[in-house]
Amino acid sequence: MKLITAIIKPFKLDEVRESLSALGVQGMTVSEVKGYGRQKGHTEIYRGAEYAVSFLPKLKIEVAVKSEMLEAVIDAITSRAKTGQIGDGKIFVTPLEQVVRIRTGETDGDAL
Amino acid sequence: MSIEILKKAALATLAGLGTLAFTAGTAFAADAPTLNSGDTAWMITSSALVLMMTIPGLGLFYGGMVRKKNVLATLAQSFGATCLITVLWMILGYSLAFKANGNAGLNSVIGNLSFLFLKPMTVSTLSGTIPESVFMFFQMTFAIITPALIAGALADRMKFSAFLWFMGLWLIFVYCPIAHMVWGGGILFTMGALDYAGGTVVHLNAGTAALVTCLVLGKRIGYGSENMSPHNLVLSVIGASLLWVGWFGFNAGSALTAGFNAGMAAAATQIATAAAALAWMFAEWIIAKKPSVLGMISGAVAGLVAITPASGFVDPVGALIIGIAAGAVCYISAVWVKKALGYDDSLDAWGVHGVGGALGALLTGVFANSAINPAGKGWLFDGNFGQIPIQLADIGITFVWCAVGTFIILKVIDMVIGLRVSREIEIEGLDINLHGETVHS
Numbered sequence: 001m002k003l004i005t006a007i008i009k010p011f012k013l014d015e016v017r018e019s020l021s022a023l024g025v026q027g028m029t030v031s032e033v034k035g036y037g038r039q040k041g042h043t044e045i046y047r048g049a050e051y052a053v054s055f056l057p058k059l060k061i062e063v064a065v066k067s068e069m070l071e072a073v074i075d076a077i078t079s080r081a082k083t084g085q086i087g088d089g090k091i092f093v094t095p096l097e098q099v100v101r102i103r104t105g106e107t108d109g110d111a112l
Numbered sequence: 113m114s115i116e117i118l119k120k121a122a123l124a125t126l127a128g129l130g131t132l133a134f135t136a137g138t139a140f141a142a143d144a145p146t147l148n149s150g151d152t153a154w155m156i157t158s159s160a161l162v163l164m165m166t167i168p169g170l171g172l173f174y175g176g177m178v179r180k181k182n183v184l185a186t187l188a189q190s191f192g193a194t195c196l197i198t199v200l201w202m203i204l205g206y207s208l209a210f211k212a213n214g215n216a217g218l219n220s221v222i223g224n225l226s227f228l229f230l231k232p233m234t235v236s237t238l239s240g241t242i243p244e245s246v247f248m249f250f251q252m253t254f255a256i257i258t259p260a261l262i263a264g265a266l267a268d269r270m271k272f273s274a275f276l277w278f279m280g281l282w283l284i285f286v287y288c289p290i291a292h293m294v295w296g297g298g299i300l301f302t303m304g305a306l307d308y309a310g311g312t313v314v315h316l317n318a319g320t321a322a323l324v325t326c327l328v329l330g331k332r333i334g335y336g337s338e339n340m341s342p343h344n345l346v347l348s349v350i351g352a353s354l355l356w357v358g359w360f361g362f363n364a365g366s367a368l369t370a371g372f373n374a375g376m377a378a379a380a381t382q383i384a385t386a387a388a389a390l391a392w393m394f395a396e397w398i399i400a401k402k403p404s405v406l407g408m409i410s411g412a413v414a415g416l417v418a419i420t421p422a423s424g425f426v427d428p429v430g431a432l433i434i435g436i437a438a439g440a441v442c443y444i445s446a447v448w449v450k451k452a453l454g455y456d457d458s459l460d461a462w463g464v465h466g467v468g469g470a471l472g473a474l475l476t477g478v479f480a481n482s483a484i485n486p487a488g489k490g491w492l493f494d495g496n497f498g499q500i501p502i503q504l505a506d507i508g509i510t511f512v513w514c515a516v517g518t519f520i521i522l523k524v525i526d527m528v529i530g531l532r533v534s535r536e537i538e539i540e541g542l543d544i545n546l547h548g549e550t551v552h553s
Contacts, residue, residue, distance in 0.1 A: 047460075
């Protein structure tokens with residue numbers, strides 16, 4: 001099993017969710033986050049006053065999947081969240097040791 | 113508001129009320145104005161409208177523009193100044209501004225103390241065609257808003273104790289002399305400066321003090337690198353709209369009568385305000401690519417400021433031109449000049465009120481039309497070019513007196529109790545540290 005953590009542009013959430021649902025992914029956790037990557041934020045001007053925007057608003061989505069679904073899920077997120085502009089985000093994949101569904105006590109593959 | 117207007121009010125009493133008196137078949141004493149209930153009703157209404165400009169108008173306008181940690185501190189400044197100045201005006205301010213024996217010597221710059229605690233004022237003392245109590249109250253609301261305007265330049269970083277000392281001392285040593293010089297029969301009045309409702313006395317005066325204050329205080333921590341955009345522009349829009357509505361008391365009320373002059377002043381105010389809001393909006397749209405809401409309401413305030421000295425002297429076309437000029441010029445001053453020179457006039461009290469007030473005072477000399485008001489002869493319609501240097505002298509004397517006075521007052525306060533909050537308090541916020549409360553708990 002794998003835990004996929006993806007940082008995406010906020011307005012891409014619905015597209016990503018639809019594509020993952022179509023693949024049969026059963027659940028997802030979304031958080032509003034702020035961060036920066038290689039472009040290190042930017043400066044903006046409001047009413048003539050300049051200020052640095054060091055952390056840009058992003059969404060973090062977390063999806064747990066069976067290992068065999070990994071490539072398909074990564075492809076789906078990559079294709080739907082991509083704009084080609086800087087700041088499209090990143091996908092992190094980590095091994096997942098154990099999953100438990102709290103209500104039933106089911107574990108691992110059955111709990112996904 | 114100017115003494116010319118007072119005189120005119122008296123004349124209006126002779127002409128207008130006199131007619132009434134004659135039709136009523138009553139003898140009319142030529143040198144004894146009588147109470148006019150219409151004028152009195154309008155002036156009490158105007159006084160309340162001008163009070164509404166400061167609380168809540170200015171409080172919300174500024175309160176919405178600051179960061180979330182300093183909202184209550186900003187509102188406390190407007191509210192606190194209102195209360196403090198009301199009491200000081202009753203004790204000595206009114207007397208210093210409006211009571212003098214002639215205009216010689218010291219009385220050319222400041223009044224006397226004959227009306228200390230308003231003692232000589234009785235229930236039936238008249239000022240023109242209204243009770244003096246109403247005139248005193250009306251003037252009080254002007255004395256309140258003028259120092260309160262300065263708060264725009266010192267936002268986010270001044271001690272509340274220092275602020276209150278500043279308000280009180282500034283009222284006595286800067287506002288009262290200038291009000292006396294222009295309206296109370298002092299030197300600028302004698303020169304013939306035209307200032308219908310306070311372009312120099314109120315706005316250039318407050319704006320100049322704002323400029324000096326932000327220079328003395330220094331920039332906010334993080335200015336130029338952190339995001340200091342308004343925390344809630346809805347509050348600012350409500351505040352600016354209350355200012356706009358209240359301003360009819362300010363300008364049309366400055367007729368001191370409910371007659372032709374008040375009517376034209378009200379019309380000119382509405383026209384100039386709308387024109388200035390559009391001018392700022394389009395200037396910003398063209399130069400910065402987006403017409404911001406803050407820009408529109410700032411433009412409206414710039415128009416209100418610039419038409420203040422001219423309302424009551426200019427015709428509707430003059431008002432339109434003054435409005436357009438104010439919107440464009442104040443946009444340049446508040447956004448571009450401020451950035452170029454690098455001072456932190458946090459909420460643009462100088463950029464809008466100082467620049468707009470000076471521009472309006474100058475353009476009053478250009479567009480004043482004796483067909484609108486015989487008391488004001490301008491350059492364009494009456495060929496009276498001599499009015500321009502008088503207006504410039506009015507602007508110059510106000511600026512210099514105010515700048516020097518404000519600087520000295522601030523330095524004295526700084527030496528005694530200190531002007532600025534500590535770095536920790538400034539970063540954490542004034543609301544919780546100075547007032548012990550926050551907007552949302």
